[in-house]
Amino acid sequence: GAVVSQHPSWVICKSGTSVKIECRSLDFQATTMFWYRQFPKQSLMLMATSNEGSKATYEQGVEKDKFLINHASLTLSTLTVTSAHPEDSSFYICSAGGFGSGKYQETQYFGPGTRLLVL
Amino acid sequence: QKEVEQNSGPLSVPEGAIASLNCTYSDRGSQSFFWYRQYSGKSPELIMFIYSNGDKEDGRFTAQLNKASQYVSLLIRDSQPSDSATYLCAVIFGNEKLTFGTGTRLTIIP
Numbered sequence: 001g002a003v004v005s006q007h008p009s010w011v012i013c014k015s016g017t018s019v020k021i022e023c024r025s026l027d028f029q030a031t032t033m034f035w036y037r038q039f040p041k042q043s044l045m046l047m048a049t050s051n052e053g054s055k056a057t058y059e060q061g062v063e064k065d066k067f068l069i070n071h072a073s074l075t076l077s078t079l080t081v082t083s084a085h086p087e088d089s090s091f092y093i094c095s096a097g098g099f100g101s102g103k104y105q106e107t108q109y110f111g112p113g114t115r116l117l118v119l
Numbered sequence: 120q121k122e123v124e125q126n127s128g129p130l131s132v133p134e135g136a137i138a139s140l141n142c143t144y145s146d147r148g149s150q151s152f153f154w155y156r157q158y159s160g161k162s163p164e165l166i167m168f169i170y171s172n173g174d175k176e177d178g179r180f181t182a183q184l185n186k187a188s189q190y191v192s193l194l195i196r197d198s199q200p201s202d203s204a205t206y207l208c209a210v211i212f213g214n215e216k217l218t219f220g221t222g223t224r225l226t227i228i229p
Binding site: 034042043044046049091093107108109110111112113 | 153155161162163164165168207216217219220221222
């Protein structure tokens, strides 16, 4: 149980284009999904928290107009990197939580990640 | 600033020995603690979570929590080369988001 998928796993794009990454919870309903970014040899940095049916909450320093998040259903959240630039090249990872009850809602399960390279 | 501290390593352990990974956190009120394993180029996978003081065992893994001293540790018994990875400690402070440590890189030497 608790399987989270991401698509695509790899994307290479030209500077200035937009890239959409999908995150799906396959066997549970996720009331909350999280988007992280990880640069080489660094830890995960939370970018935003998305709740189904409401606007995402962005972390300080993350541009909400550049990183558009949509959480249209309990099993799907999307992250769109708009007008991507080389400095946006990173490993983007989503996680999902919020199933079960009580403290188990806090447990997050990660998708396999999407590696973005902007040329 | 709520923080999670880990020794970045690398920590080298002979195959078959016990690997001990430590983590300290800054907020005494924290209630939820997690250990994730991350292989190079992959996303983190959950190993264990622990909420209560004491030990929690799952196979070769044991998580230990000491809230008074504000540390949580992970023991890996009978270490295998496949255990070589970066281990991330994560803490939820109050009702806030999961905060990760920088991770400890563990290498199991055959």
